[in-house]
Amino acid sequence: xxxxxxxxxxxxxxxxxxxxxxxxxxxxxxxxxxxxxxxxxxxxxxxxxxxxxxxxxxxxxxxxxxxxxxxxxxxxxxxxxxxxxxxxxxxxxxxxxxxxxxxxxxxxxxxxxxxxxxxxxxxxxxxxxxxxxxxxxxxxxxxxxxxxxxxxxxxxxxxxxxxxxxxxxxxxxxxxxxxxxxxxxxxxxxxxxxxxxxxxxxxxxxxxxxxxxxxxxxxxxxxxxxxxxxxxxxxxxxxxxxxxxxxxxxxxxxxxxxxxxxxxxxxxxxxxxxxxxxxxxxxxxxxxxxxxxxxxxxxxxxxxxxxxxxxxxxxxxxxxxxxxxxxxxxxxx
Numbered sequence: 001x002x003x004x005x006x007x008x009x010x011x012x013x014x015x016x017x018x019x020x021x022x023x024x025x026x027x028x029x030x031x032x033x034x035x036x037x038x039x040x041x042x043x044x045x046x047x048x049x050x051x052x053x054x055x056x057x058x059x060x061x062x063x064x065x066x067x068x069x070x071x072x073x074x075x076x077x078x079x080x081x082x083x084x085x086x087x088x089x090x091x092x093x094x095x096x097x098x099x100x101x102x103x104x105x106x107x108x109x110x111x112x113x114x115x116x117x118x119x120x121x122x123x124x125x126x127x128x129x130x131x132x133x134x135x136x137x138x139x140x141x142x143x144x145x146x147x148x149x150x151x152x153x154x155x156x157x158x159x160x161x162x163x164x165x166x167x168x169x170x171x172x173x174x175x176x177x178x179x180x181x182x183x184x185x186x187x188x189x190x191x192x193x194x195x196x197x198x199x200x201x202x203x204x205x206x207x208x209x210x211x212x213x214x215x216x217x218x219x220x221x222x223x224x225x226x227x228x229x230x231x232x233x234x235x236x237x238x239x240x241x242x243x244x245x246x247x248x249x250x251x252x253x254x255x256x257x258x259x260x261x262x263x264x265x266x267x268x269x270x271x272x273x274x275x276x277x278x279x280x281x282x283x284x285x286x287x288x289x290x291x292x293x294x295x296x297x298x299x300x301x302x303x304x305x306x307x308x309x310x311x312x313x314x315x316x317x318x319x320x321x322x323x324x325x326x327x328x329x330x331x332x333x
């Protein structure tokens with residue numbers, strides 16, 4: 001039974017007592033609001049669906065984000081980027097009580113970010129971070145939210161994936177420019193990217209201790225998708241690796257660059273000198289995967305080398321040449 005009393009500050013305090021349930025209280029601005037809330041809670045209790053929202057009513061999204069940054073973010077491979085994203089979300093959502101956050105608030109945020117010119121993929125990551133925060137809050141921290149409202153929001157469309165491949169004699173020009181550069185490791189890192197499809201981060205963390213020249217394999221203990229994998233190495237890669245000068249106090253293969261940013265500077269400077277336009281280092285991964293298919297590797301073999309977990313992911317990185325498919329069809333005839 002609900003009891004409603006007027007307070008000295010002209011608000012209305014509601015208290016609901018029910019056998020087997022701790023007393024539930026809430027302060028409302030008007031009596032009508034108090035009556036409406038009391039009826040809602042009593043109805044939920046009678047139907048057996050009541051959830052005590054007290055903690056969700058007093059905890060802000062900002063407080064949840066602070067805890068997330070402290071406990072969850074450090075466990076992520078891209079902790080720095082995750083922290084920046086969560087702090088940005090805190091500026092927008094931090095003042096909301098956890099119980100007040102609705103799917104419409106996230107939808108408004110989505111539309112605002114898109115109107116600012118942000119890519120759909122960026123906004124999807126931000127909504128995904130909010131969704132993970134709410135999931136952790138519900139499942140691990142016991143914040144009594146009925147459901148994860150971020151999962152109800154329609155995701156924006158992603159831009160069409162890049163299909164940039166090396167054309168004409170670009171590979172020769174690229175390798176020659178790498179030879180002419182001051183970095184002795186540019187040619188081998190480009191060669192490995194084209195032969196293995198490894199990501200830049202995987203190449204920069206590649207360690208001599210995880211390479212078996214005899215078996216022609218390279219073990220990657222940490223990858224973007226969080227799983228380890230062993231990459232087969234061609235004879236061309238083995239020859240390239242054997243020619244690399246090693247550093248005594250650094251077991252990394254590509255010890256010249258500690259971070260992707262420093263490599264990207266070297267990469268852009270080389271492209272400018274070579275007058276090659278609109279080519280990202282990640283495009284070499286596209287090129288490698290496409291070549292695997294053109295060489296006759298099947299989907300499972302290509303995925304084993306590249307580390308893609310689904311066909312849909314692999315399709316985004318693979319762009320076959322139609323004329324090669326025609327030649328293959330003619331050969332079968």
